[in-house]
Amino acid sequence: MAAAGIALSLGLVAGCSSGDDKDDSKPLSKGSGSKGGERAPEGPAYKGPAVPGLAKQPVWSLSAKDAPQAPYSMGDTLVFSKDGTVDVQSEYGDQHSEVGGAETGTLEFRDRKTGEVRGTLKLSDEEVGVTTWHGDVPALQVRSVATTPSDGLSAEKHSVTITVYDGSGKKLGRVQREGDGSGLHVQDGYLIEADAGSRRVKATAIDTGTVKSFKCENELMDEDCFGNTAPFGVEAEGAEAPLITGDCYFSVIGGTRYGIDIREKTHLVMRELATGKKVWNTQDVKPPKGVQVLDNGERAAGLEVLRDGKILTRWGSGGLGKSVIATYDLTSPNALAAGPVYDSDEPPVLDRTQQLAASTEEKGVMVWDLKTGEKLWDQQEGETPMEAKEFSPTGVLYGTQQENAVGAEATVIAVEARTKKVLTKGLPGELVPHFDQTDYGWLHTDDGFFVFNATKP
Template sequence: MGNTLVFSKEGTVDVQSEYGDQHSEVGDAETGTLEFRDRKTGEVRGTLKLSDEEVGVTTWHGDVPALQVRSVTTTPSDGLSAEKHTVTITVYDGSGKKLGRVQREGDGSGLHVQDGYLIEADAGSRQVKATAIDTGTVKSFTCENELMDEDCFSPTAPFGVEAEGAGAPLITGDYYFSVIGGTKYGTDIREKTHLVMHELATGKKVWSTQDVKPPKGVDVLDNGERAAGLEVLRVADGKILTRWGSGGLGKSVIATYDLTSPNALAAGPVYDSGEAPVLDQTQQLAAITEENGAMVWDLRTGEKLWDQQEGETPMEAKELSPTGVLYGTQQENAADAEATVIAVEARTKKVLTKDLPGELVPHFDQTDYGWLHTDDGFFLFTATKP
């Protein structure tokens, strides 16, 4: 959770990340104790005891990492009435301090926690309600798509909106997304749907997929529209990071936009969308694994810095450090059961170290302190002194 590390003790608790599994925000009901430790010092910030509760990583206002815990209580039937379920959702910060709590009837199905809001969405509904968990402030979002056979809201985690192959989170930081357009006359579609980003505080429109132009590398139809999907990955510092389908078979392009121009500030090379890119917010770098191995490019300029060529020993890109080191794994051949770890300078391709045991891939999570877990224990180090 950012600068907090969460450990499970006195039982094994599976903390589900909503970004790791697109279909689940919380894990199975668990019993045990969670320990919140400072990422830099290892000092225990707080503990949380669980008793048959579901746990998941989520975000608080401003995309701050947080923890959600769900418990369901059942009121049995008195012999005539049906039994009643009540779900309690509590959100905690990185020290185990309670940020807010809400209760709703039911077992929690159709409820999502995103950026400090409880999002309530019924299957097939054209409207969702978002309640700020700390203040109780309610915001309503309506699907403005007039094509009645189309739905705007994506019920999978993390909860989002969709329009004509474009997708985005419902709420992210200071903004929210909606779907507008979508009109037809008889069977003739006059206007397709598109995504609009608004200021969360005012509702003011600040950006739209209708206004932006696809980056180089994305196939465009004769009418000027894109030929493949678009996904909003992140919104930060007035920049929108997007992933476009290139129109080819399983190909993608990552492009960055600002709030004022229809043209991309930068667009990276076309890559195989079957692999998820490794992104580093600090260094503004991206890495991907292709047929011949790793490829690295600069998110600010879109410039490809290097890629591996046929004949080289391929490396699978795993992690980017905040100092610009790319960690990856290698296997000499398919028969090798154990992969080894290699580290290279992400901007220059200079090999820093190689042939490390396969378990030594560190994790940084956009912080200055990396961690790794081996059979010998849990280790933490600064990015500059591994």
């Protein structure tokens, strides 16, 4: 099995927290924050089938007219395109495009719990995309490009303005640069500008203007060792991490020159922003038993930094598409717990509340305990395979199933996450609740948008 890249998602880590962030900004006159406190309109009652893990009726709802599209989730805030013309959610997860095309319309920020309108933001031929603020707080960025036409001799000139907004549509900060914004990336409240020629990356805090500059640590690499900084991570030779998270930054060591290995493996180094002191690196991590180590020393697959400072790792396990999950503490190279081998190279679905993980294999789902590494159950040959989609905070695992009949649509099945007991099956495919690590799950159907309290099944 070829070694997969080492990847860390955005998250706070021990020794690298950003502390309490204060938002002293005022709402923009450009429509943001103009309707704070407005309660959700009287929405429709839910008339669909009962969904285990959800209350019988929603705490609030919107008609299909008021919510023509599914919202983009910012945790405790849900962002709607009020007129259905602005698409934010489609940009989520695109590792090579932070923002979409120019948009005109109105975004509405609603409190996830109550449905109150926390703010609105009007867009006029601007680019909108997702990002994060200091400490991995979800945020939105809006880019506008101004053009100065040629006078007949001079070249046409462009300038870009990037504004970052919080979950109520209030401005957190703004930066301006020459050009159309190509090569500029926003992450954790910093504007990131890479200069491959000088082998440095400059990160400017959007709220304070403080500048941090990082030099490539591996001078032997032919290419910029920060690689692709847009928008969720740095990449080089199969290693990937966020450039900045909390009070720390990452760089990459190792790789090849002219196709020749120059280090035993590629690894990541995490350093304090303020001092440059090394906090942690992937080279010292010991893989769990059964993990394949390649001849050139490459060993790791994916890593995710959890909010409690733990590191969730995914390792290749000596066969094509096989993986092992293990959890580490930042202070020790030894695994706290290692899970079973599962037959997929995709990351599992996580339940941070119940400390569970669910992987999807060819024969179906396997669930295990992240704290102990113990496999709780898996699907067997002859069972109808399900694909894991979402956990409720009360221990329900939702998945989809696909019948073999031509033209058959996927249906939803819900099971008790720890016991495999089937709670319901055959629900319409649109009825997978989205909790996003909160206590309020939402459904978006042809009848409207509905937010429910989580309940015990």
